[in-house]
Amino acid sequence: MIKLEEWAEIRRLHLAEGVPIKELARRFGLSRNTVRSAVRAVEPPRRERGPRGSSVDVFEPQIRSLLAQWPSMPAPVIAERIGWTRSLTVLKDRVRQLRPLFVPPDPADRIEYAPGEVAQCDLWFPEPEIPVGAGQQRVLPVLAMTCGHSRVTDAVMIPSRKAGDILAGMWEIIGGWGACPRTLLWDRESAIGGTGKLTVEATSFAGTLGVGIRLAPRRDPESKGLVERRNGYFETSFLPGRTFTSPFDFNVQISDWLTTRANVRHLRAIGASPAQRWDADRAAMVGLPPVAPAIGLNHRVRLGRDYYVRVDTNDYSVDPRAIGRFVDVFANPARVVASCAGQVVAEHARFWGTRQTITDPAHQATARLLRAELAQRRREHDREGTRTHTDGHVVAIRALPDYDDLFGVDFDPRPVEHLSAPTAEGIS
Numbered sequence: 450m451i452k453l454e455e456w457a458e459i460r461r462l463h464l465a466e467g468v469p470i471k472e473l474a475r476r477f478g479l480s481r482n483t484v485r486s487a488v489r490a491v492e493p494p495r496r497e498r499g500p501r502g503s504s505v506d507v508f509e510p511q512i513r514s515l516l517a518q519w520p521s522m523p524a525p526v527i528a529e530r531i532g533w534t535r536s537l538t539v540l541k542d543r544v545r546q547l548r549p550l551f552v553p554p555d556p557a558d559r560i561e562y563a564p565g566e567v568a569q570c571d572l573w574f575p576e577p578e579i580p581v582g583a584g585q586q587r588v589l590p591v592l593a594m595t596c597g598h599s600r601v602t603d604a605v606m607i608p609s610r611k612a613g614d615i616l617a618g619m620w621e622i623i624g625g626w627g628a629c630p631r632t633l634l635w636d637r638e639s640a641i642g643g644t645g646k647l648t649v650e651a652t653s654f655a656g657t658l659g660v661g662i663r664l665a666p667r668r669d670p671e672s673k674g675l676v677e678r679r680n681g682y683f684e685t686s687f688l689p690g691r692t693f694t695s696p697f698d699f700n701v702q703i704s705d706w707l708t709t710r711a712n713v714r715h716l717r718a719i720g721a722s723p724a725q726r727w728d729a730d731r732a733a734m735v736g737l738p739p740v741a742p743a744i745g746l747n748h749r750v751r752l753g754r755d756y757y758v759r760v761d762t763n764d765y766s767v768d769p770r771a772i773g774r775f776v777d778v779f780a781n782p783a784r785v786v787a788s789c790a791g792q793v794v795a796e797h798a799r800f801w802g803t804r805q806t807i808t809d810p811a812h813q814a815t816a817r818l819l820r821a822e823l824a825q826r827r828r829e830h831d832r833e834g835t836r837t838h839t840d841g842h843v844v845a846i847r848a849l850p851d852y853d854d855l856f857g858v859d860f861d862p863r864p865v866e867h868l869s870a871p872t873a874e875g876i877s
Contacts (some may be wrong), residue, residue, distance in 0.1 A: 451483060451494055455479075456493060457493050458477075461486065463484075468739065470485060482634060490528045490701060503539065503543070504539065505539055508531050508540075509543065509674070511545060512527060513550075513585040515530055516548060516550070516708055520552045522666060524540055525537065527540065527750060528540050528571070536737040554573050557671040563733070563734035564598045564629075564730045565630040565732070565734040565735075566593045567631070568595065568596045568597065568629075568633055568634070569673040569676035570619065570632045570634060570673075571592075571593050572610060573591045573592075573604070573683060574591070574594050575588070575591060576588070576688070580693070580694060580695055582801070583800070583805055585802035585803065589608065590610050591605065591606045591607070591699075592605055592607055592618035592619065592622070592838065593679055593680060594676070596723075596730050597630070597729075598720060598730045598733075599724075599726035600716055600726070601724070603622045603626070604619045604683070604704075605703075605704075606696045607782055608696075608782050608799065608801045609761055609869075610639075611640055612641070613744060613746040613747065613781075614745070614746065614782060616651070616654045616744040616745075617744040617780070619633070620721065620741065626739070627737065628735060628737065629735050629737065630660065630735070631660055631661065631734070632660065632663050633655070634665060635651075635662060635664055635673075635759070636664070636673060637664060637665070637667065644666045647664070654743065657737060657741075658735065658742060659738065681865075686709075687706055712724050716803075742818050745779055745780055746760060746778075746779070746780040746781075747777070747782040749775055749777050749778070750751045750775070751776070752767055752776045753770050754814065756816065757806070758778045758787055758795070760778060760785050763805050763807060764805075765785050765805065766797075766806075766808040768789075768807050769812060770819070774789050776788070776789050777789070777849075780799055781799070782799060784797070784798065785798060797809065797823070846858050
């Protein structure tokens with residue numbers, strides 16, 4: 450078969466320089482008919498190799514039978530069932546060719562979003578452990594939100610994946626935007642709608658904003674592929690080469706990177722950068738309400754003698770003067786605040802680690818003062834011979850014989866005279 454280089458040179462010499470067929474046949478050592486065919490051919494010669502047999506051909510009927518019954522059966526399991534002992538790569542290639550014949554197609558539509566229509570939300574867990582204090586390091590969740598029309602993305606690290614912390618992160622991002630998309634799309638995150646129905650916290654949040662929270666269908670990652678791809682972009686373009694000293698440092702770095710890099714790069718899918726489409730997207734969003742939605746972690750507890758309240762495995766001290774009364778505890782990513790009857794009785798910076806005790810020295814001092822006052826009060830009462838309850842009323846003290854008379858018991862306080870043992874003379 451004539452080579453590609455020979456074909457090109459023959460056509461050049463004959464068509465451009467007028468070299469005869471006979472001379473070309475002599476120069477290239479080819480027959481005249483081969484030279485004529487090369488001159489007449491308008492397409493370059495292609496070397497087509499015939500089909501070659503494969504060692505997996507004899508197993509193809511068995512593979513087809515297994516795939517007909519179990520279309521998703523993995524290739525290693527198929528190899529075990531058919532007794533395949535050779536390279537698994539060859540078998541995987543054949544299974545990859547045959548599987549589409551038995552699996553119905555599942556096309557994914559391209560969705561175009563109108564301005565202000567939707568923001569896709571997701572939790573991303575970056576691999577580096579972040580220092581949180583007290584010698585601890587943790588892998589913390591990052592809330593990411595991507596607007597459907599403009600592709601503008603914002604992200605913030607939060608202390609946990611509890612509903613209050615997730616909603617606090619959402620409110621921080623939405624507050625930075627100054628408006629909220631009409632729909633917030635979530636997957637089946639347990640704190641948002643793990644059962645397929647929105648949680649009370651998520652419903653309250655959406656109702657206050659006047660927007661909707663929609664849950665993506667099960668096993669349908671394409672429905673929020675925008676934010677999923679942004680998570681992958683974080684992994685490949687934001688994390689490499691970076692170190693973080695705290696969650697605050699992480700949030701500062703990712704915010705700067707999103708502003709200067711991610712949201713200003715040209716996206717081929719929309720033919721512009723997210724920043725160029727942001728004004729139109731934001732203008733179509735819903736304005737923020739005058740009252741902030743309920744966010745953060747909230748609970749009520751009666752304060753015990755151990756004057757601490759627990760928030761996300763950590764204990765925070767409370768003014769001990771509130772012992773025995775109900776205390777309302779609120780925690781956002783930055784602060785932990787406890788109040789009693791509308792009065793603040795504790796305020797701490799929130800610790801993002803686990804199983805730590807955070808104590809305000811003022812609370813310890815108050816506890817020592819209260820214990821000293823109680824001890825002094827007891828000493829004074831002991832000197833007076835009168836015992837009182839903590840509220841001041843006297844504790845009645847009865848004599849022990851009064852209890853004997855009450856229960857009809859007569860005890861003789863005189864000692865019992867024991868008879869001496871008889872002697873031998875007395876016996877005789």
